Structures are given as C-alpha cells and as structure tokens.
Amino acid sequence: MRRDDSDPDPDPIIPASIRSNNPGGMWPGKSAARFGSTSYEQLNDPDRNRIAQFDSPVLGAAAQFDLLASKHYLGRPIGQIIDDWSGSTGGKGNVSDYATQVAGSIGLKPSDPLTLDLLNGPTGIALAKTQAAWEAGTDYPMTDQQWQTAQRLALTKGSQTQPLDSPDPMAAAAAPVLASAEDFKRKLGLMN
Numbered sequence: 001m002r003r004d005d006s007d008p009d010p011d012p013i014i015p016a017s018i019r020s021n022n023p024g025g026m027w028p029g030k031s032a033a034r035f036g037s038t039s040y041e042q043l044n045d046p047d048r049n050r051i052a053q054f055d056s057p058v059l060g061a062a063a064q065f066d067l068l069a070s071k072h073y074l075g076r077p078i079g080q081i082i083d084d085w086s087g088s089t090g091g092k093g094n095v096s097d098y099a100t101q102v103a104g105s106i107g108l109k110p111s112d113p114l115t116l117d118l119l120n121g122p123t124g125i126a127l128a129k130t131q132a133a134w135e136a137g138t139d140y141p142m143t144d145q146q147w148q149t150a151q152r153l154a155l156t157k158g159s160q161t162q163p164l165d166s167p168d169p170m171a172a173a174a175a176p177v178l179a180s181a182e183d184f185k186r187k188l189g190l191m192n
Contacts, residue, residue, distance in 0.1 A: 015136040016043055021054040023132035023140045024064030024085075028052040031067035035059045035153070047087065057142050061150030064128055069119055069155060078103040078127075079110025085131075098134050105130035120155055 017025040020041055026032060028040045032052035036059050043049045054060035067073065073081050082099035099110040106123040118124055125147045132140035142150075 015138070016041060016051050017132065017135040018057075018141065020051045020060070021057045022051055022060040022063075023057060023128065023135065023142065024060070024067070025132075025135035026052055026060075026064060026067060026085075029067070031063045031070065034066060035063040037063065049087075057140070058146050058150045058153070061128060061132070061142065061147060062153040064131070065119065065124070065151050065154035068114065068124075068128070069116060073114055074116060075113050077111050078108060078114055081114055082110070082131075101134060102127060102130050116155075120151070124155075125151055 017023060022032075022037075027050050028037060029052070032054070035054065037052040037054050039053045040050045041053060043051060052060075052063070054063065068081070073084075079096075079099040082102055083095050086095050086098055096110075103110045103112060106118070106126050118127070125144075128151070129140065129142075129147060132142075
C-alpha cells in the first residue's frame with residue numbers, strides 16, 4: 001500500500017521518519033517487511049525517495065538494526081554504509097557530514113568497519129540513535145528502553161519472524177509478520 005502525492009500530507013511539520021515510525025528513514029524492503037511494514041510514503045523531494053511505514057517506532061527501529069546487521073552492511077566502513085543508506089540526498093557534503101556524525105557518535109571514524117559486536121552493544125544503540133536524529137533533524141522520540149527492545153527484536157536469534165534469505169521474503173514475510181504484529185505490540189506494551 002502506498003500513500004502518494006495525491007494524498008494530503010498528514011502533517012508536513014513532522015519529519016517523515018517520525019510520522020512513519022521509521023527512525024532510520026529506510027526504504028521499503030526485506031528488513032522493513034520483516035518487522036511489519038506493508039506500506040510506504042512517496043516523499044515529495046527531488047530524489048523521489050520512499051520511506052517505509054511501521055505500526056510503531058520500535059518495529060521501525062528493529063528494522064533499522066536488522067538492515068544494518070545484514071550482509072549488505074556488516075564489515076563495510078561506516079562511511080560507505082551511510083553513503084549507500086542516504087544515496088545522494090542532500091549532496092555529497094551532506095552525506096560526508098552524516099557519516100562523520102554517525103561514526104563519531106561511537107568514537108570511530110567513517111573508515112572503521114561496522115561489526116555485529118558493535119551493533120549488539122550499547123554502541124549499536126548510540127549509532128542507531130545518531131542515525132535516527134540525523135534522519136529526523138532532531139532527537140528521535142524513543143526511550144532508551146524502546147531502543148533496547150528494538151535492538152533485541154532485531155539481533156537476538158529466534159526473535160525474527162522471517163529469515164532474510166528466504167526465496168521471496170516480501171510474500172513469505174507478510175503473513176507471519178502481520179499475524180505476529182499484535183503479539184509484538186502486546187510485548188512492547190503498545191496494546192492491551
């Protein structure tokens with residue numbers, strides 16, 4: 001499902017990553033579907049970016065951790081990761097500043113690699129929070145406990161609903177993710 005330019009913007013003052021419960025400002029894809037995203041917003045920017053929409057910011061943050069922990073990003077320099085993550089949004093200088101800010105938030109340089117050990121610890125949360133603040137243009141409205149829950153959902157073996165390497169992850173992930181969304185919400189205290 002897609003909300004496009006013909007639909008009115010619900011509140012143009014609220015950053016897209018906040019109104020979409022998507023701290024990483026990530027596109028729709030395997031990790032987004034794995035944590036329940038079934039829709040996206042087509043942004044009205046020059047690059048025609050899309051942003052996946054989630055039922056809660058915790059599920060959006062879990063998808064962010066999941067994507068960062070994927071084969072596409074692990075082991076690569078943080079600067080290259082941010083370059084891929086943001087594409088050309090804001091120009092090359094903006095992407096360089098973004099990479100420096102994210103790496104610096106955890107005491108690293110953009111040339112340092114992203115590791116699973118880093119993502120699993122407190123530095124992983126600091127990295128994700130800095131990335132979310134950059135994407136939103138302000139601190140992202142999540143508690144430390146919510147960030148920890150998102151990290152645990154994404155990185156604890158057995159907590160994922162669908163392996164990323166499934167033959168058709170979008171189709172295969174949709175049914176179990178949607179069926180378990182209410183369970184996730186209950187566990188997170190978002191639903192009675």
